[in-house]
Amino acid sequence: MSFPLPDLPYADTALEPHMSKATFDLHHGKHHRAYATKLEELVVDTPYADMTLEQVVRKSYADYKKGDPKATAIFNNAAQHLNHSFFWTCMTPGGSKPSAAFVEAIDKEFGSFGKFKEAFVAAGVGQFGSGWVWLVDNKGKLEIVKTGNAETPVATGLKPLIVADVWEHAYYVDYQNRRPDYLKVFTDNLADWAAASERFAG
Structure with missing residues (x-):
């Protein structure tokens, strides 16, 4: 295949119990x-x-x-x-911690890391229908962006730092219609904030 599925750094059970x-x-x-x-x-x-x-x-x-x-x-x-x-x-078993520099940038833009996570979850919940919620680097400015269906900030020149999938297949088996619960679990227990920090620094 010219466009194969990439190898993943964790097993299919590694994200349990947060993702079955x-x-x-x-x-x-x-x-x-x-x-x-x-x-x-x-x-x-x-x-x-x-x-x-x-x-x-x-x-x-x-x-x-x-x-x-x-x-x-x-x-x-x-x-x-x-x-x-x-x-x-964008996920790792048990989640990971952001770097100090990344937290400082988040604090500057959103007030605190806690407020950022609340805004990220709210944006994902507010994405009507299928889509994605992203944290992107827009020429040095951190922004939360939501996109519908297959739309992606990559197509418009933004640099993705982390993303949560809000298509129903991402969470319905585990969380039914509780998208807010899934997104909170994502930000608190699954998100690889260390990787996002590295992308921000890179």
Whole structure:
């Protein structure tokens, strides 16, 4: 595959009890894999086949905004593949702690790390329907951004630091319709804030 599922640094049971193996297998093994497989089919004999995944996302985004129907399908699958690949790197068993420099930047922008997490959860809860909630670096300014469906800040030049998936398949098995509970667990027990700190510093 030109766009394979990336290897993960933890086992399918490693995020329990906060994310069950049943959710993990459904999310990674079925939903994410389906996007990657469909993308492979769509790019055959197109210029996209020789691009990196991020290049496909950026090019297909520009083309679908111009009304190209084939580019729309390619973008949806490429962006979902990219978003999910990033999402798995945003979690670690038991969560992790942010760096002092990252906390200082968060405090400056949001008042405190606690207030930031509250705002992040609120944004995710407020995303109507399927989508994502992100913390991004917008040219040195930290911002919480929510996107619908497959939309991604990568396509518009923002630098993602961390993301939570708020499609129902990310949480419904474990939390039913309690998206706020899932997002609070994500920020408190799953999020790899150390990795986000490294992205911010890099």
